[in-house]
Amino acid sequence: xxxxxxxxxxxxxxxxxxxxxxxxxxxxxxxxxxxxxxxxxxxxxxxxxxxxxxxxxxxxxxxxxxxxxxxxxxxxxxxxxxxxx
Numbered sequence: 001x002x003x004x005x006x007x008x009x010x011x012x013x014x015x016x017x018x019x020x021x022x023x024x025x026x027x028x029x030x031x032x033x034x035x036x037x038x039x040x041x042x043x044x045x046x047x048x049x050x051x052x053x054x055x056x057x058x059x060x061x062x063x064x065x066x067x068x069x070x071x072x073x074x075x076x077x078x079x080x081x082x083x084x085x
Contacts, residue, residue, distance in 0.1 A: 002039040005074040008048050012067055016078075028056045044073055 011030060014022035022030075031052035040046040048070045055062035068078045 002041045003034050003045055003049060004041045005045050005048075005076070008045055008052075009071060009074055009076050011052070012071060016067060024056060024062065027052055028054075031055075048074055 011022065011027060015024065015027045031049045034040075034049050035053050038049065040049065051060075051066070051070060052062070054060045055066075071078045
């Protein structure tokens with residue numbers, strides 16, 4: 001089954017969710033595994049997964065802007081919602 005833009009968006013959503021659904025380490029592990037074994041719906045999806053696969057390297061990192069841009073490239077808009085703790 002190919003990796004779709006929706007799957008990548010869901011992974012990023014779990015990482016950004018703020019409820020410790022998915023750690024950066026787990027996101028990077030997932031992306032690295034997909035790069036080795038995955039089949040991708042499009043070049044944009046492959047590029048997004050490749051970018052996530054190096055997010056644990058200090059020179060690359062993963063900022064909010066990076067996540068927003070990745071999601072935008074996949075056809076999604078990111079929004080921030082603030083809730084009382």
